[in-house]
Amino acid sequence: MAQSSTNISKRLKSLEKHLAEEHPDNPVLAKAVHSFRKLDHVAQNIGLLDRNESYATYVTWWPMIAVLGTFSAGKSTFINSYLGLHLQRTGNQAVDDKFTVICYSSHDEVKTLPGVALDADPRFPFYQISRSIAEISEAGPQRIDAYIQLKTCPSEKIRGKILIDSPGFDADSQRNATLRLTQHIIDLSDLVLVFFDARHPEPGAMKDTLEYLVAGTINRADANKFVYILNQMDVTAKEDNPEEVVSAWQRSLAQAGLFAGKFYRIYNPEAATPIEDPLIRERYENKREEDMAELNTRMQQIEVERSYRIAGMLEQTAETIGNQVIHKLTGMLQNWKKRVILFDSILFSTLLILSGVAFWLTDSWNLLKIFAENIMACETSSLVGLGIIAGVMGYIHFTIRSKVADNMIKKLPAEFGHDHTACKQYTQAFIKSTAAYRPMFLQKPAGWNNSNQNILAQVKSEANDYIQSLNDQFTNPSGHKVEVAAEEQPAAESVTIPEAKAEQA
Template sequence: MADKTVSKHLTNLERQFAATDPVLQKTAKIFQELDEIEFELGLIDNDETTARKTSWWPIISTLGGYSPAKSDFVNRYLGVQLHTARHKFTVLQYTPQANTATLPGTALDADHRLPFYQISRQIDLVTSGEGSKLNSYLELVTVNSGKLKNKLLIDTPVLNPAAENLVSGLLRKYVIGISDLVLVFNDLFEADADLIKDTLAEIVAHQDANKFIFVIDHSEITIDALKSQEIAASWQRRLAELGIHTGQFIVLSQSGDTSLFDQRFNNINNDRSYRILGTLENSIRAIDDTIFPEVEEALTTWKDRCNASTLIVLGFVVMLMLFAEIAVGILELLLDPLIGPAIVAVLIGVLTPLHIIVSRVHAKFLIKHLHKRRKQLNLSEDLAGLFEKSLSFWRILMPITDPVGKNKKNRKKLNALIEQSKDLVQALNDQFSHSQQPEYRSQYDAYSYVDQEESN
C-alpha cells in the first residue's frame, strides 16, 4: 500500500508552530501519525487529516439574552462599531484592513481552518434540507481590532422565542463545545426557562472545563470593589440553584475596567492547546471505543445475513436432491467413488461464487447504513471505508467478524500515541510550574500562513 501523504494543512501547522509553540508543533506530528493509521484502515483519504476535527484558532464566544448588553460589550472591548445580524452566529476575525467585510456562512462551512467546518452536514441531520440555508444562520465578519489578533470571537444570536429552532439549538451547543472561553451575560438567565433550558444544560455539562466567565452587566452605574463582590456572590448563589457551581464572575460597571477580561484573553492560547490535545486523545481513543465496534457490529450483521442467504440456497439444493433421489435414485451416484466427488465439486464451484455475490449485495445495504451512522455519530472517519477493506476473499468465506487492522500491532501504536499526547499535556503543565516560561511571539498571527499559502 502507498504511504500516506502528509496533509498540506498539517505541514503548514507544523511550520507555523515551530516558531511559536513547540507543544502544538509536536501535537501536529502526532496527528500525522494518527493519519497514517487511519489511512491504512481506510478511514480517511490520502489528502485528509484528523487535525481538521477542531479549529486551531483560540476561540472566545458570547452568550446572552435579548438585551443589548452583549453587543455593547463586544463593541466597547474591540473598539469598533459593528452592525452584525443579531439573529446569526457571527464569527469575528482580525484583519489589518480598515474596512469591515461580511462573508456568508458558506465561507465557514467550506474552510477547514475555521470553526463551523462542514456544519451543514450536522444541520441536515436535525432538519433535513436546512443545511443549504447556511447563510441564514452564519456569517464571517473581518474586524480591524488588535484585540482580535491571534484569536476568533463567535458572537451568538440573542435568544428570541420566534427565531429559536432545532438548528439554532444545535449551533449554540456546538459553539459552547468548541470554545476555549465563553462569556455568559446575566441577561441570559432572565429569559424564559424553556427558552434557555438546552443552553443551561450545556453550561452545566461543560462547567468543569473552566471555560465560563459570567458577566453581570451594570455598565450604566459606577460600582466599587466591595459592591461588585456582593453582586457577584448573589449571582453565584442564584446560579448554584441552577446547577452551575464553577466559573468566574465579573461585574461590569461604568468605569469600563476590562483588566480581568484581558488576563483571561491573554491566557487563551494555553486554553486552545489543552482543547486541541483533548481532541487528539479523543480521536485516538475513538478508534477502539467507537469506530471498531461500529464496523464490527456491521460485519457481524453482514456475516449473519450472508450465511442465512447461503443456507436458504443450500436448503433449496438439498430439496432438489431429495426429489431427484425419489425420481431417479441420485444417492447411488453420490456414493460412486468417481461421480460423487465430481458432483460435490460442482456444488462447491456453484455455491462459492453464489455466496460471494450474495455477500456483495448485502454489503451494499450495510455500507448505506454505515454512512448514516457516520453522520449520526458526527465522525469525520469513513466507517464504510474500513468495512469495505474488511471484505477480502478469505474474510467472506471464513467466520471472521473483526475489522481489518484490529490487532495487537495497531493497538500498540494507538497506545503509544495516547502516551505521547499525555506527555504533551504534562509539558504544557510544566510551562506554568517553571520559573521561566518560554516566550511566545504573541503579536505573531498564528494563521498568517493562510494568506501566504493561498498566494503561492
C-alpha cells in the same frame, strides 16, 4: 481522492511552516502538526477519517472564544464594548442570523468577508464546514455564506485570538445546520461565554435553550471552559434585587441539571438604564467592574491554554482511538457477526428443510446421488450447477451482511445525538470493517494492528513531551530566574496568519 489527499497535505505543510515562523520560541505548535499526521495515518487506516481529512483541522490553532446565548442577551453589545469598535449590529430583536468569526487585521477599517474565506483555510475553525452544511442543507455547499462570515478589525484586544459571535439561540426554531455549527464551535473553543438576559429570569422560560446550552456541558471533561453571564443587570437596579435574579437563574439551571458554576453579573454602562440612587449605582458599578476584571483575565489566559489544549488533544485523541473507539468497533463487529450467523442459520436451515421436503414429496433423492457423482467426475454441467448454487448462497450471505450492517448504522445517530462528527467516524470505520472483502473470522477492526498501536503510543509520548516543554516555558517550579516569561513575549507573534489570510481574501 488522490488530489484531495495532496491538498490536505499541502495545507498541513503550510500550517506547519507558518507556525514555525510565527512562533520560533514555541516550537511545540509546529511539532504538533507532525504528530497529527501520525494520528491521521492511523485513523485513515481504521476508516475514521477520509484521505482528505486531518485531525489537525478539528482544532483551531489560535486561541478561540465563543459567544453564545439567547436572543436579546446583549452578546453583540458586549463584543463591541470589548473590542472598542462598533463591529456587530445590536438590538432587542435578532439582528444577525450568521456565525461571525472575528480576527485581527492591521487595516484601519472593518472588513466583512464571505464564509468561503473560512471554509478553505485549515487555520480557522470552519475549515471544510461546507461539507457538513451540504449534508443538511438542500441548497448545498453554496449556502455556506448564509451561515458564517469573517470580519476583521484593528482592535488590539483581538490580536492573536479568534472571537466567534453566534446568532441568537432559539432551540425551538433553529435549523439543524445552526445546531451543528454551534456544537462544532463549542468543541473547538478554549472559552465559551454563555449569555443570558437578566430581564427574563423566570424558571423554565428558556427551557429548550438551557437544555441545549447547559445540559450538554455538564459531563464534559472541559466543562470548566464554560462561563455563564447574566447581562443587562442594570434593569434590576430599580427593584434592587440582583440576588433574587441570580437565584432565579440558578433554579433554571438546576432544572437543566447544572448545580455548579458561577454567574458573572455585568451590563454595558453606555447602554444601561440610568441608576438614580447613588449608593445602588456604586454597588452595581463595583460588582460589574469586579466581574469584568475576572472575565478579562479568563479571556487573556487562553493564549497560554491554547498550546496545552492542542497537546492535550493529541494525547486524548490517541487515547480515545486506542481504547474507546477500538473497543466500541470490536463490540459492534461481534454483535454484527452474531446477527449475521443467526440470520444465515435461519435462512439456510429453512432452505435446506424446504429442499428436503421437496425431494421427499417428489421422491427425487436419487438426483442428489447422481449430481454428486457427476461433480466427482468433473462433469461440466454439474460443476456449473454447483457454481450457481454457491453463487446464490454467497449472494444471500453477503446481502444479509450488508443489511445487518445498514440496520446497525441507522441506530448510530440516536446513540450519538448532537455529536455528528463521532457518528460519521464510527459509521465510516464500521463500513470499512464490514466490507465484503473482509473475512468474518477477523476479530479486530480494519486497520487495527501492532504497527498502528505503536504509532498511537508514539503520539501519546510526544504529547507528554510537548506538555513538559510548555511547562518549561510557562512554569518555574525550581525557582530559578526565567529569561523570558510567557507574558513578556511580544503580543504580535500570534497575529500574522489570520491577518494575512484576511488581507489575501
